Amino acid sequence: MGCGKTTVGRNLARKSGRKFVDMDSYIEEKAGMKVSEIFEKYGENRFRDMEHEACLELADTKGLVIASGGGAFTFQRNIDAFRGKDKIVLLDVPLDIIKQRLKNDTTRPLLQRPDKDEAMRQLYEKRLPIYLSAADITVSGKSTPLKTAYAILNAIDTQEK
Ligand SMILES: Nc1ncnc2c1ncn2[C@@H]1O[C@H](COP(=O)(O)OP(=O)(O)OP(=O)(O)O)[C@@H](O)[C@H]1O
Ligand SMILES: O=C(O)C1=C[C@@H](O)[C@@H](O)[C@H](O)C1
Ligand SMILES: [Mg+2]
Numbered sequence: 001m002g003c004g005k006t007t008v009g010r011n012l013a014r015k016s017g018r019k020f021v022d023m024d025s026y027i028e029e030k031a032g033m034k035v036s037e038i039f040e041k042y043g044e045n046r047f048r049d050m051e052h053e054a055c056l057e058l059a060d061t062k063g064l065v066i067a068s069g070g071g072a073f074t075f076q077r078n079i080d081a082f083r084g085k086d087k088i089v090l091l092d093v094p095l096d097i098i099k100q101r102l103k104n105d106t107t108r109p110l111l112q113r114p115d116k117d118e119a120m121r122q123l124y125e126k127r128l129p130i131y132l133s134a135a136d137i138t139v140s141g142k143s144t145p146l147k148t149a150y151a152i153l154n155a156i157d158t159q160e161k
Helices: 004-014 023-031 035-042 043-061 074-080 093-101 116-136 144-161
Strands: 019-022 064-067 089-090 137-140
Touching: 004 019, 004 023, 004 035, 004 064, 004 144, 019 023, 023 035, 023 064, 035 043, 043 074, 089 144, 093 116, 137 144
Parallel strands: 019 064, 089 137
Antiparallel strands: none
């Protein structure tokens, strides 16, 4: 969460001439409400089902750059949806930078709590090993969004050679 998928994804789509889809926005459009409202009204489990449905639909559409939701790839069923059809890219960003980036955020329901820093640490430690093993490509996301987008394009080129 907060590693820059949405921001870098937009740049990557522009540079690669692909259409950009942000998974959270896709879910919000289908549901007609914000992610935070879905969590509030129906709970996280219902959100995860909607997210899984979005993964299945987006994995079946060619030519996209997809910025996944921050928790989507913690579920094997979502990794399976994309595996072999798309390249899964991990933006690797140290926890202290993520904390800095999300310091003033009010839109991510899992972080709206008094012990926000500790919640981020726990999510980071639990998720990183899963994400490292799910990723086809891991790129540092510490640089500017544009430089990171180019690093992804280079990594894909290198892998395809
Ligand atoms: N490379 C970057 N350098 C500096 N700030 C960045 C960078 N990438 C993203 N940010 C900032 O960090 C915040 C989180 O970025 P973004 O929304 O793209 O993350 P995300 O990975 O899509 O998060 P989520 O998992 O919640 O969807 C935003 O305020 C964004 O402007
Ligand atoms: O990291 C997460 O679990 C989440 C990240 C956001 O992108 C949203 O998908 C939602 O807030 C959950
Ligand atoms: Mg995002």
